[in-house]
Amino acid sequence: MSRLLIDHPEVHQQFMHGGQNPFGRIPVDQTIEETVNRDTQTAGGTKGFSLKQAAVESSANKANLIRFLVAEWKTPKLRDRLNDKQLYVTSEKSCLHITKDQWAEVASLQWNQEEADTRMILNAAHAAEEGYSAVVVTADDTDVLLLCLAFSADISCPLFQNCGTKNRVRYLDITKLCQALGDCVCNAVIGMYAYTGCDTLSAFAGRGKLRALKLIMRSEHFQEVFRKLGQSGELSMDLFKKLQAFTCKLYTASMTTEDINTARHQLFCAQCGELESSQLPPCESSATSACPKPSQA
Incomplete structure (x- = not known):
């Protein structure tokens, strides 16, 4: 611009005196505060479209x-x-x-349910009824895997779950997995998963689900206990006592008592009181508050 007068005198004259349509301002792209598009703009220009995390999660x-x-x-x-x-x-x-x-x-x-996981199973069963040769459920979610195991017998075609990451996709053959585990174990996994910790219930500290699953796989008695828990919306006093027995075995395989309050006392005494409370099974009142209120039936 400093050489405009020398190189282009006619343009310089236009700038100095104005043309037929002189103007008093030059509009530029700028950020206006508190606008609808505020999150997509930056001072001096625009950037790629973006959304705030809260908006995405809403x-x-x-x-x-x-x-x-x-x-x-x-x-x-x-x-x-x-x-x-x-x-x-x-x-x-x-x-x-x-x-x-x-x-x-x-x-x-x-x-009419809010839970999307169970709706996936309904759609998978419908696809099988419509004659599709196989069904693939895409979800990297343990809840969905357990539902697939529990309801695989009701889906009349091979069932797979697509999970993993973008660069490492895995297909789980649910049908073969059910055959390996057996129907009794598959019928028990929903009750086991809910009792040992889920979205609405705390897990047992230091006692993972794998340990619980191995215990169930070794015991037909506990398989039946958790089948009933998973299929019934009510918890009888008899079933609650059996869950206490399972909890005792979960903490110590050699435990002979089936009462969790007694198990807490025995473990505490065995270690001369040198135990954190998280290393002990929950007391009966805590277990009762976490489960549906036991009925007297």
């Missing part, structure tokens, strides 16, 4: 995104891209079956 935003995608896939323009594929998409309580030619709600896949 349940309301996820639900709105699903509604938007469902509405778009129902349009002829997007349906045409399916060619010979079929799309099943769930939105709130309903499930839609979308093909190139039409879309319709599937009455047998309507669901």
Whole structure:
């Protein structure tokens, strides 16, 4: 610009005196505080589109995104891209079956539970009933694996779970895994998983699920106990006593007592009191508060 007068005098004259349409300001891209697009802008320019983590994790935003995608896939323009594929998409309580030619709600896949994991199993069973040669459940989640094991017998085709990372994908053959474990163990895993620690229940300190699983695999008695726990919404006093016996064995295999309060006392005395409370099994009152209230039946 310092050589503008020498190199381009005619342009310099325009700058100095103005043209036919002189202007008094030059608009530039700048950041305006408290705007809708504030998170996508930076001073002096713009950057790539981004969302705050809280916005991504918002349940309301996820639900709105699903509604938007469902509405778009129902349009002829997007349906045409399916060619010979079929799309099943769930939105709130309903499930839609979308093909190139039409879309319709599937009455047998309507669901009123909030938990998405169990809904996966319902869709897997429906796919098997529709005649698909195999079903792949994509979820890197232990809850889903246990549900697949428990309900594999109700799915009439080979069942696989796709898990792992982006660069290391694994396919678990659920059908073969069930055959190796046996029906009794598969029927017990849901009750075992819930009792030994899940989303709503604390785990036993220092006692992992693998130890609990090995104990169940060695005992047909405990397999039946956890089958009943997993299939029933109620906890009888008799079943609660059997769970206490399992807890005692979980801490010491040679334990003869089946009462967890007695087991706590024996372990404490055996170590002359040199134990942290986390190294002892829970007392009966803690176990009662963690489980459904035992009935007298």
